[in-house]
Amino acid sequence: MNIEKFIKPAVLDLKGYHLDKREHSIKLDQNENPFGFPETLKEKFWQRLRHLDWGRYPDFQMESLVAKIAAYVQLPEENIIVGNGSNSLIQALLLVVLSPQDRLIIPEPTFTLYGLTGKMLGAEVVTCQLQPDDFSLPLDQILQASRAPNAKLLALCTPNNPTGNSFPLAQIKILLKAFPGLVIIDEAYHEFSSQDALPLLHEHENLVILRTFSKAMSLAGMRVGYLMAAPALCAEVQKARLPYSVNLFSEIAATLALEDNSLLQKAVAEILAERERLGPALREFSFLQVYPSDANFFLVRAADGAALFQHLLNDGLLVRDVSGYPGLENCLRLSIGKPEENQKLLTSLKKWRN
Ligand SMILES: Cc1ncc(COP(=O)(O)O)c(C=O)c1O
Structure with missing residues (x-):
């Protein structure tokens, strides 16, 4: 067949x-x-697991983990969603934002999942080549591409994977102001970076920040990521998140990583x-x-x-x-x-x- x-x-x-x-x-x-x-945290992990009821679904909203993340990043809980790795949150976000033919702008080269998911959804994926000598942003080109009426999403990883450089906050601010749609700032490597886009969240309702427990937190195998955005936007992304996609074990491991950091x-x-x-x-x-x-x-x-x-x-x-x-x-x-x-x-x- x-x-x-x-x-x-x-x-x-x-x-x-x-x-x-x-x-x-x-x-x-x-x-x-x-x-x-860390081995000491693994020990605590085993102890907590023993007392849990594995036959029950995990908490629907992941309330206790969200509360821990909220305290860690100093944001209200309604600004945060957790997911099964930030990959799953990228997918959920693109799913609720992009209709076929909507424009997703990404620099190139960057983390491939954005382009891949955008294309799968039938979006128009516009790539802007990073400057060849230092992989800095082609700001004018991005601004130009942003002017189309179907420009819905701009995704920037900073530090960028695989180039390793960060894009200056000053440029990100320009893009947040000029871009007519949502701007994703993927900070998967933020703990290693000299800059932090989080303070911008208070000023820009079109900003979405993604982070993960897979890199600095050493929990890639547990698959936990989180998204930070305006509460109304979080509520929409929640609709595309698969119910119970973060399992009991992952919730405990991520909680421990924050309790004893x-x-x-x-x-x-x-x-x-x-x-x-x-x-x-x-x-x-x-x-x-x-x-x-x-x-x-x-x-x-x-x-x-x-x-x-x-x-x-x-x-x-x-x-x-x-x-x-x-x-x-x-x-x-x-x-x-x-x-x-x-x-x-x-x-x-x-x-x-x-
Ligand atoms: C920029 C970037 N975003 C997201 C991810 C995915 O992370 P996670 O393990 O949380 O799905 C990666 C993984 O390499 C990455 O490099």
């Missing part, structure tokens, strides 16, 4: 989100926290110290172009990215080959690992002959 005839053309045209499985001993490909979730903060500080050490060390290699990072990863460019990827993999180091993104030919993305892992990366790079 020709299954394709049952599928939307917009979906048939898409290449889905995909990650190749590779044997490795050191994992530097997904920008996770290499130190893992000091060890995670220590891990973030160590990652930042490693960023300070690794950046100059990578720049010593004349065969690498190393871009500045405001996140927990570095984007680098080599003469032959595919060969360097394979060389690192042969040494057990799995990094992310991002050379397929527009404008990122021969580029690799290197997550910052533990000091000993970063050392192995440097040792492997020393052996590389270009």
Whole structure:
């Protein structure tokens, strides 16, 4: 049977989100926290789980976790929604905003899920190429694209994945004022960044901020993200959120991460110290172009990215080959690992002959 005839053309045209499985001993490909979730918190996690009734649905609104996040970010609870990873909130948000032919503007290169989901919904996805030398925003081009009557959504990741740079708040403010629709600021890497868009939420009703427990909080496996926006907007996004999509275990783990945040903060500080050490060390290699990072990863460019990827993999180091993104030919993305892992990366790079 020709299954394709049952599928939307917009979906048939898409290449889905995909990650190749590779044997490795050191994992530097997904920008996770290499130190893992602290053992003392894991102990508390097991204890709490024992006393819960696993046969019951979790709390519908995730009230206690939302209250913890509200205290952490110092916002009222009605400004916050939690979801099964920020991925699921991206999907819910796009679902409630974009009708077919509505315009979604994204810079390029950026996190692929925005474009993928927008296309699946039949939206017009307009990409604006970041400046090739430093991946800064093409402000005029975005403003130009924003003038169309169907411009509904602008999505900016800052720090941007996979380039690692942040977009200045001054530019974000200009866009918030000029853009006729909603502006998503995806701050998945915010704990590693020198800037914070949260204060802008009080002044701009069209701002939506997304954050995650997957990176700094070391809970990628638990799948928890949160969205912050005006209460009326949160209420609409709630309609597209699948009921009970955050499970009991994830709720407990995320709650613990916020109740006792000091060890995670220590891990973030160590990652930042490693960023300070690794950046100059990578720049010593004349065969690498190393871009500045405001996140927990570095984007680098080599003469032959595919060969360097394979060389690192042969040494057990799995990094992310991002050379397929527009404008990122021969580029690799290197997550910052533990000091000993970063050392192995440097040792492997020393052996590389270009
Ligand atoms: C910019 C950005 N947004 C969102 C996500 C998804 O995060 P989550 O694990 O919360 O779904 C990622 C993951 O890599 C990301 O880089």
